[in-house]
Amino acid sequence: MIVNTMKKLFLSVAxxxxxxxxxxxxxxxxxxxxxxxxxxxxxxxxxxxVAFFNPAGISFIPNKLSVVAGGFGINTNFTYQDLSTAQxxxxxxxxxxxxxxxxxxxxxxxxxxxxxxxxxxxxxxxxDDSWSGRDIVQELDLKSFFFIPMISYKLAPxxxxxxxxxxxxxxxxxxxxxxxxxxxxxxxxxKAKGSGFxxxxxxxxxDKVDVSLAYRSTVDVKAENGKAQFSDVSPALxxxxxxxxxxxxxxxxxxxxxxxxxxxxxxxxxxxxSVSGDISYYGWGHYKTLQLDFAHAQVGNDPSDPTISTxxxxxxxxxxxxxxTEYKFTDYIAGRLGYYYxxxxxxxxxxxxxxxxxxxNAITGGxxxxxxxxxxxxxxxYVFMQSRKASNSFYNMTGQLKGNAFLFGLGLSYNAF
Amino acid sequence: xxxxxxxxxxVASLLFLSSCNNDFDQDVTEIKPTSGEANFxxxxxxxNSLTSGFSNNALYIDGQNESxxxxxxxxxxxAGGGDFIQPMMDDNNGGLLLAxxxxxxxxxxISGFADGSPIIxxxxxxxxxxxxxxxxxxxxxxxxxxxxxxxxxxxxxGNIAGVATGQANPYYVRFSSSDTSTVIGDAAAQSPTxxxxxxxxxxxxxxxxxxxxxxxxxxxxxPSTYGSEDITDPTVLGASIKGIIDAMVAAGATQGVIxxxxxxxxxxxxxxVPYQPLSPTNPAFAPMIPLLNETFGALxxxxxxxxxxxxxxxFANDAASAVVIKDKNxxxxxxxxxxxLTPILGLQQATLFGLLYGQVRQAKASDFxxxxxxxxxxxxxxxxxxMLVSLGVPTEQAAQLSINGVTYPLEDKYVLTQKEQEPVNDxxxxxxxxxxxxxxxxxxxxxxxxxxxxxLGSQSGLSWNGVNYTAKFVTGGAFxxxxxxxxxxGYAIVANEFIKAMNDKYKSTVTQVNPNDYxxxxxx
Numbered sequence: 001m002i003v004n005t006m007k008k009l010f011l012s013v014a015x016x017x018x019x020x021x022x023x024x025x026x027x028x029x030x031x032x033x034x035x036x037x038x039x040x041x042x043x044x045x046x047x048x049x050v051a052f053f054n055p056a057g058i059s060f061i062p063n064k065l066s067v068v069a070g071g072f073g074i075n076t077n078f079t080y081q082d083l084s085t086a087q088x089x090x091x092x093x094x095x096x097x098x099x100x101x102x103x104x105x106x107x108x109x110x111x112x113x114x115x116x117x118x119x120x121x122x123x124x125x126x127x128d129d130s131w132s133g134r135d136i137v138q139e140l141d142l143k144s145f146f147f148i149p150m151i152s153y154k155l156a157p158x159x160x161x162x163x164x165x166x167x168x169x170x171x172x173x174x175x176x177x178x179x180x181x182x183x184x185x186x187x188x189x190x191k192a193k194g195s196g197f198x199x200x201x202x203x204x205x206x207d208k209v210d211v212s213l214a215y216r217s218t219v220d221v222k223a224e225n226g227k228a229q230f231s232d233v234s235p236a237l238x239x240x241x242x243x244x245x246x247x248x249x250x251x252x253x254x255x256x257x258x259x260x261x262x263x264x265x266x267x268x269x270x271x272x273x274s275v276s277g278d279i280s281y282y283g284w285g286h287y288k289t290l291q292l293d294f295a296h297a298q299v300g301n302d303p304s305d306p307t308i309s310t311x312x313x314x315x316x317x318x319x320x321x322x323x324x325t326e327y328k329f330t331d332y333i334a335g336r337l338g339y340y341y342x343x344x345x346x347x348x349x350x351x352x353x354x355x356x357x358x359x360x361n362a363i364t365g366g367x368x369x370x371x372x373x374x375x376x377x378x379x380x381x382y383v384f385m386q387s388r389k390a391s392n393s394f395y396n397m398t399g400q401l402k403g404n405a406f407l408f409g410l411g412l413s414y415n416a417f
Numbered sequence: 418x419x420x421x422x423x424x425x426x427x428v429a430s431l432l433f434l435s436s437c438n439n440d441f442d443q444d445v446t447e448i449k450p451t452s453g454e455a456n457f458x459x460x461x462x463x464x465n466s467l468t469s470g471f472s473n474n475a476l477y478i479d480g481q482n483e484s485x486x487x488x489x490x491x492x493x494x495x496a497g498g499g500d501f502i503q504p505m506m507d508d509n510n511g512g513l514l515l516a517x518x519x520x521x522x523x524x525x526x527i528s529g530f531a532d533g534s535p536i537i538x539x540x541x542x543x544x545x546x547x548x549x550x551x552x553x554x555x556x557x558x559x560x561x562x563x564x565x566x567x568x569x570x571x572x573x574x575g576n577i578a579g580v581a582t583g584q585a586n587p588y589y590v591r592f593s594s595s596d597t598s599t600v601i602g603d604a605a606a607q608s609p610t611x612x613x614x615x616x617x618x619x620x621x622x623x624x625x626x627x628x629x630x631x632x633x634x635x636x637x638x639x640p641s642t643y644g645s646e647d648i649t650d651p652t653v654l655g656a657s658i659k660g661i662i663d664a665m666v667a668a669g670a671t672q673g674v675i676x677x678x679x680x681x682x683x684x685x686x687x688x689x690v691p692y693q694p695l696s697p698t699n700p701a702f703a704p705m706i707p708l709l710n711e712t713f714g715a716l717x718x719x720x721x722x723x724x725x726x727x728x729x730x731x732f733a734n735d736a737a738s739a740v741v742i743k744d745k746n747x748x749x750x751x752x753x754x755x756x757x758l759t760p761i762l763g764l765q766q767a768t769l770f771g772l773l774y775g776q777v778r779q780a781k782a783s784d785f786x787x788x789x790x791x792x793x794x795x796x797x798x799x800x801x802x803x804m805l806v807s808l809g810v811p812t813e814q815a816a817q818l819s820i821n822g823v824t825y826p827l828e829d830k831y832v833l834t835q836k837e838q839e840p841v842n843d844x845x846x847x848x849x850x851x852x853x854x855x856x857x858x859x860x861x862x863x864x865x866x867x868x869x870x871x872x873l874g875s876q877s878g879l880s881w882n883g884v885n886y887t888a889k890f891v892t893g894g895a896f897x898x899x900x901x902x903x904x905x906x907g908y909a910i911v912a913n914e915f916i917k918a919m920n921d922k923y924k925s926t927v928t929q930v931n932p933n934d935y936x937x938x939x940x941x
Contacts, residue, residue: 079441084913084929086445132931136883179884179933180894182940234940240533301885303876353883384439396880400441 030098031118033070033411037366037379038324039338041276042264043210045202047375047413048102051116053264054200054214055150055162058104058114063373063415069101070377070411078125078356078403080390082132089131091403094124110154116164118146120257123355133353133397134177136311138184140354141173144221144257148198158205164198168257170221174354178299181241183233185299187251187292189223194257212264218286219257226251228297242296242307249297253290259283272329276338278322284315284345312394314350318343324364331370336379338364344388351390356401358385366409375413382406450496453925455672457498461557461609462486463569463601463661464616466902467911468560469588470503474539474899475511475524476562476588483905483935486558486613488912492927493611503558504592512544513587515580519544520587525898527891527941534791535891537898548577552592559604561589565619565649566657567640569600570664583645601661605668612665612673613915615866616658617852618681620649621844625681626901628787628830629837633844648840651847658852662859672923674915675856676864677849681841683874685890686900687785687833693737694786694794695823702795702823706732709823716774719757723750728778739779740786740794740822745829746836751775769810773818777826783835788890788900790831794822801825862922864914879910881932886910894937905935 032049035041042053048066050057074096081088104114125140127133145168152162170192178185196217203211230238230247243249262280269275292309294300300309324338344357366379387402462468462484469476470484481487481503490501513521523540530536561568563586568574575593579585594603604612623646624631631646640653658675665673681687697703709732717729728747732738755764755771762770780786786794798819805815819825833841849867856863870888872879873895878887886907887893890900895907903911909932916927 081441081445082931083445085931086448086450086928087931088444088446130934132882134882135933177933180892180937182937236527236530236941240530386438387441394880395883397882402439402441404439 030072030074030407030409031100031116031120032068033072033366033377033379033409034336034368034413036072036381036407036409037336037338037364037368037377038276038326039278039322039340039362039364041266041278041322041324041338042214042262043202043212043266043276043278045210047415048104048114048116049100049411049413050212051102051104051114051150052100052118052120052146052148053262054202054212055114055148055164055198056152056160056200056202056214057212058112058150058162059106059110059152059154059160060202060204060210061104061106061112061415064106064417065104066413066415067101067103068411068413069099070409071097071099072407072409073097074405074407076403076405078401080127080131080133080356080399080401082397082399084398085132087130087132089128092126092128094126096124112152112162114150114152116146116148116150118148119144120146125354125356132399133395135179136395137174137176137354139173139175141171143171145169150198152200152202158203160202162198162200162202164200164216166196166198166216166219167193168195168219168221169193170223170255172223172226178230178233181230181233181237181299184231186229186231187226187253188229189226189253191225192221192223192255194219194221196257196259208268210264210266212262214260214262214264216260218259218283221255221257223251223253223255226253226292228292228294228299230297240298242294242298250295251297252293255290256286258286273327274325276322276324276326278320278340280320280322282318282320282345285317287313287315287345289313312350313346313352315345315352316347318345326368333370334368336364336366336368340364348389349391349393351388351392351397351401353390353392353395353397356403358388358401358403360385373415375411375415377411377413378409379411380406380408448926450492450928451926452493452497453920453923455919455923455925456610457493457496457925457927459557459608459610460486460490460493460498460501461604461607461612461665461670462489462560463604463612463614463665464560465564465619466560466562467618467908468613468615469558469562470560470908471562471902472897472899472904472908473511473524473526474897474902475522477506477509477511477524479509479936480511480524480905481505481558483908484558484560485908485912485915486560488909488930488935489613489915489927490557492912492916492930496925496927500555501557502555504552504556504588507546508542508544510540510542510544512542512546514544514547515577515587516549517547520548520580526939527898529941535898546591548580548587548590550591556592556603556607559600561586561600563588563619564600564616565623565640566616566654566661567649569616570657570660572597572599574600575603601664605664607668609665609668609670610672612670613676614658614661614665614673614861615676615864616661617649617654617678617848620654620848621678621841622681622901624648625833625838625841626686626787628828629833629841630830633840635840635844648844651844651851654848655851655855658855662855662861666859671860674862674864674919674922675852676866676915677852678845679866679870680845680874682785682838683870683888684901685888685893685896686788688874688888689788689890689900690786690791690794691737692780692782692784692786693739695732695740696737697732697734699795703734705823706734715758715761716754716770719754722757723753725750730777730779739781741777741824741826742780742784742822742832742834743776743826743829744778744832744834744836745776746834747776747778749775765809769805769808769818773824773826780827780832781835783838785833785838786827787831787833790822790827793831794827796821798825860922862915862918864911864918866911866914869910869914873910881910884933886932891938898938904937906932906937909935 100118150164472480751771758767801819
């Protein structure tokens, strides 16, 4: 009776909602619509979307060739209230549209190769013009593109190992006011890049159990040829500040897209009903400072070198807990639900205005349809962010932050042979 | 197993739903600031130039609109405060006229940059604010530029007849109620309910900014005998501030905020010009170095012989050298110099050297060269030139010997030596003890402007919402181009300190402002 009621409840929620993942800082966990619908858990080998999560997982995809592609829409809203001035400010962010695609192919039964493309880190933040933190960020458009070729080998019928190379390109467009100069500053680089690697093991000890262990290294994305463009600044100041005749300079910076460890388990309660759980651990502790190193512009805060601007970030490692489930109503239709808790990677006193983040609870849901070799997955999610205090003494910002996010996604899959 | 999994789900959902603190405890836009135990209905500000909104060495409309009392008053208005009327100037250039004749200059601005340094000049405009035109009616800002503590209680300080002799203050003349009125009397007549008081800065600053030419009047309790650049005796300051507070109490205002006196050495007026400004990379100065060292070499031998080798003067070829200054606290050895040099240089030149270098040394890191010296160091001193020529020195040699800070020692008024800083520091400490004691005695909120300025003066400065402010000249953002008075942003930081102090004292919830919303130094 309870089970029946729950099923109905699950179904109705699943129809109403879908899935999304928007995690710590600027990590967007949106690399599979099927996964998102189940709280973005990882131990799912039905199609190539596992490729991003664990390179070893591709060995267990039932088909010789699998192709997936999908995209999401994210609508994120933040409100910041300044406790000293009693002013309130909101963001007007454009819809984020992360996408992904993956293809996997079994060369021989025990050896699979795959390629994953995704945009797992990104943020497009636009704050009110008058907001308190405008000298830190007025608008930030951060995009990343992950290109991950991989190879996986079955060590045993129940176990595989996979490795991947991770190549990342990034785009940055960061606008802020330069109050001290009575002007504005735009930092941009559309050719930032970095690389890393991934390693994973995937186990299928029985027909009912999937276990995924995956690691992806930190990728330090380096902006080598960033452009710093000042505007509304008196041209008389250009030579003093070390800017060129157009009020511009170049800069370099490095942003860590941090390492990730995850353990995922999927258990089939019945042939139609499975549950999944994941624990992911993110090495945000690497993000200690953000340093902008200008070529000539004397706009930094380093007492020994005024062309260097350093902001303490002091992020901490964070953990995400996920639980999801899938129920196959028929062979063609599956309903999915999930819940996850995602920890913010920084404390109140390290509030980072350019990457607003809060502890999050999210509910996810979705539907999957199969038409022979073709699959269509829908997902949606609502992210409840826990309002937090901001008391950053470096910036001297004292306030509170709240926010929410709504996400939806559409994924397509094709499994052949 | 299934049941177990299901209950896990329901527990998770329950936890999730019950742990949701997604909204703010309180939305700040729904909070109305309150006055607590205070009555803000008629707020009066009393003080000097800092209270008036003086900036860039002048009083003008935009600066007045960003005076710290004006900023505070706007915040008080959200908590029951009333109108705040200021004695507005007639234009945005500053400066004053007395019956059509300019008596105060216009504001400073940056006209351009030369070798990386700002060229600062007075705005080229004729003042339009004539002090013969009286302001009458309700008034809230009694900040009088230039006023010392005892001036606020001095009858006749607003009498136009006294302006020419320095007995009266032209800014107060504009709104004094009579030729015998006092600033504090006029303020009390406004029936204040609440006030801010920041006075005493000029009691010590005028001595310091004048390079210590004035006198420390410690022990002399008769301010009518003081010169304009003297340090006020702490007892006089204490009695004056007490008199002001008593006048406020008598007028019905028992609540207010009083601020103490910042350490003057933290302000850019004293910290901007380096003591070693004479760089060998300066093409005008470098060629002079060999001849200078040769000339001063003879003098240095005399210094050594007279037992004062520390007075030796030399200029390095590979590093910036200190300016040559006159230090009146040195024993005058002019006659001995003349005597010693006569056999070598002849009587005339030896007499000249004795005259010029009797109380001279090179500056040390602990000496403060005042901001106004920046434009004259390395330039010929016309007065000295004329004086030398009148003594019969050939014009060419007179020109060589009249270069400020090099051959002609920087005059006393341009240098606040370490010795001259001592009475300044002693006075500030004594004043601040008295102010703290009076705040305590009368139950007033106290703003520690001294500590605030110390933070601003530190290497890391003060930040507001990611914007860093320091006490550095021009680039620090908080000080205006006169190096003494603040920018709108600097005054907003001050206003926040006053607001915090009143909230603490009177349990009010007046909101602060974002200093970044106000104006800073304007660039050309």
